[in-house]
Amino acid sequence: MSAAETDVGLLRGIGLVLARELRLGFRRPDQLLQPLVFFLIVTTLFPLALSPLTSLLRAMAPGVLWVAALLSSLLSMETLFKADADDGTLEQLALSSQPLGAIVVAKTIAHWLVSGAALVAMSPLVATALSVPPRALPTMLASLALGTLTLSWLGAIGAGLTVGLRRGGVLLSLIVLPLAMPLLIFGASATDRAIGGENPAGALYFLAALCVFTTSLGPLAASAALRITLE
Amino acid sequence: MWKWFHRLASPPHLYRTAAAFAPWFAFAAALLIGYGLVDGLVFAPPDYQQGDAFRIIYVHAPSAWLSLFGYTTMAVAGAIALIWRIKVGYAVAAAAAPVGASFTLSALVTGSLWGRPMWGTYWAWDPRLTSELILLFLYFGVISLRKAFEDPNRGDRASALLGIVGFVNVPIVHFSVYWWNSLHQGGTVMRLGKPEMPGSMLWPLLAMLAGFMCFFGAVLCVRVRGEILSRERQSTWVREVVSA
Numbered sequence: 001m002s003a004a005e006t007d008v009g010l011l012r013g014i015g016l017v018l019a020r021e022l023r024l025g026f027r028r029p030d031q032l033l034q035p036l037v038f039f040l041i042v043t044t045l046f047p048l049a050l051s052p053l054t055s056l057l058r059a060m061a062p063g064v065l066w067v068a069a070l071l072s073s074l075l076s077m078e079t080l081f082k083a084d085a086d087d088g089t090l091e092q093l094a095l096s097s098q099p100l101g102a103i104v105v106a107k108t109i110a111h112w113l114v115s116g117a118a119l120v121a122m123s124p125l126v127a128t129a130l131s132v133p134p135r136a137l138p139t140m141l142a143s144l145a146l147g148t149l150t151l152s153w154l155g156a157i158g159a160g161l162t163v164g165l166r167r168g169g170v171l172l173s174l175i176v177l178p179l180a181m182p183l184l185i186f187g188a189s190a191t192d193r194a195i196g197g198e199n200p201a202g203a204l205y206f207l208a209a210l211c212v213f214t215t216s217l218g219p220l221a222a223s224a225a226l227r228i229t230l231e
Numbered sequence: 232m233w234k235w236f237h238r239l240a241s242p243p244h245l246y247r248t249a250a251a252f253a254p255w256f257a258f259a260a261a262l263l264i265g266y267g268l269v270d271g272l273v274f275a276p277p278d279y280q281q282g283d284a285f286r287i288i289y290v291h292a293p294s295a296w297l298s299l300f301g302y303t304t305m306a307v308a309g310a311i312a313l314i315w316r317i318k319v320g321y322a323v324a325a326a327a328a329p330v331g332a333s334f335t336l337s338a339l340v341t342g343s344l345w346g347r348p349m350w351g352t353y354w355a356w357d358p359r360l361t362s363e364l365i366l367l368f369l370y371f372g373v374i375s376l377r378k379a380f381e382d383p384n385r386g387d388r389a390s391a392l393l394g395i396v397g398f399v400n401v402p403i404v405h406f407s408v409y410w411w412n413s414l415h416q417g418g419t420v421m422r423l424g425k426p427e428m429p430g431s432m433l434w435p436l437l438a439m440l441a442g443f444m445c446f447f448g449a450v451l452c453v454r455v456r457g458e459i460l461s462r463e464r465q466s467t468w469v470r471e472v473v474s475a
Contacts, residue, residue: 157393157396161389161392161393162376162379164380164385165380167379168379171372171375171376174368174371174372175372175376175393177368178365178368178369178372178400179396179397179400181361181365221392221395221396224392225392228385228388228389228392229385231385
């Protein structure tokens with residue numbers, strides 16, 4: 001590749017990485033589907049283990065949905081940098097003329113589009129199975145969309161820190177889950193309020209604030225983490 | 232002044248400085264904790280509401296304070312090491328982490344022992360308690376991330392970064408009682424204006440707080456020395472120190 005071709009500018013660079021990640025994501029449909037199936041199975045476990053009573057299901061639905069979403073996102077998080085780190089692509093990306101932070105942004109957004117957004121799109125199905133009333137669905141979708149994006153940034157930090165490790169998966173959970181607890185609290189309470197017919201705005205604003213906070217600082221922290229583990 | 236700080240960045244110098252400070256910290260800690268325990272557990276009047284059960288505050292509040300102070304020490308030392316590439320910062324961070332985690336555990340255990348007679352339960356899912364528990368998990372994450380790397384250098388840097396990221400939780404723990412309607416009572420000492428406590432109860436508490444700080448300082452000094460010795464074990468000065 002000649003020098004003129006490598007200098008593509010920041011936005012185009014982000015676009016190229018994003019397109020590549022999306023293409024790769026859709027070429028491995030099993031990796032895309034597995035976390036979704038996991039989400040489905042985990043949410044199925046609760047009515048079986050606790051009780052299929054509608055009133056009880058409705059009371060525990062927000063928590064079940066959020067915990068399942070958290071676990072399933074965590075499952076897909078490990079793959080964020082893994083394949084690229086294994087075959088050396090990540091090092092090449094880090095050496096490229098684009099800032100590593102921008103590449104992290106592109107990779108994380110692509111990852112969220114194929115995992116988080118897919119999970120959000122599937123959640124009404126699961127929520128209805130847990131007898132969440134239809135009027136609570138918009139709030140639940142909004143809270144999950146904000147939450148999974150925030151989780152993607154947190155996961156990018158965790159995945160960046162653990163990418164070089166052989167048994168990084170458990171450690172990734174240990175790192176990301178404590179940081180994700182505020183998310184769980186506000187996300188579940190927004191959904192819970194919407195189910196109860198109350199105004200969920202407060203909790204949603206908190207989620208949005210967390211999302212903005214992690215979106216602005218997450219890429220910096222994640223690229224710093226990658227620089228540490230890559231070198 | 233700056234020169235004094237700069238010289239601390241040298242491992243042998245910090246090793247000697249820590250050795251010089253450790254006994255003084257230990258001595259002060261013994262005095263302060265001794266006074267605080269006797270005055271707080273024996274002479275301070277019982278609380279008009281909580282009776283003698285309030286006396287656990289003399290262990291609980293300093294532990295909780297030290298759990299945050301320990302985390303801050305760890306995060307700041309890690310940040311100094313990452314930013315200015317001062318390697319002893321990692322030694323300080325590694326030395327501080329288990330101590331801070333122990334204080335966190337002690338704050339949680341004493342708090343739940345106190346909660347049983349006062350709140351009627353060992354544990355409540357209250358913002359203060361939950362954020363303190365998250366602090367403990369963050370400590371675990373930082374400690375195990377450091378050990379997960381085969382290359383100690385990378386483990387140091389990765390865990391320092393995680394410590395900085397996790398620092399967002401420290402203000403949450405501290406201000407949780409003001410931000411949310413918490414079951415946990417508000418602060419009585421660290422506040423603007425007059426503390427909400429009579430002197431007979433307050434002085435032993437302040438002594439315990441200062442004593443716990445000195446204890447932390449003493450343990451940190453000893454642990455930092457150990458960390459430096461094991462990190463610098465290839466260097467000649469450590470061989471001289473060990474063989475001497």
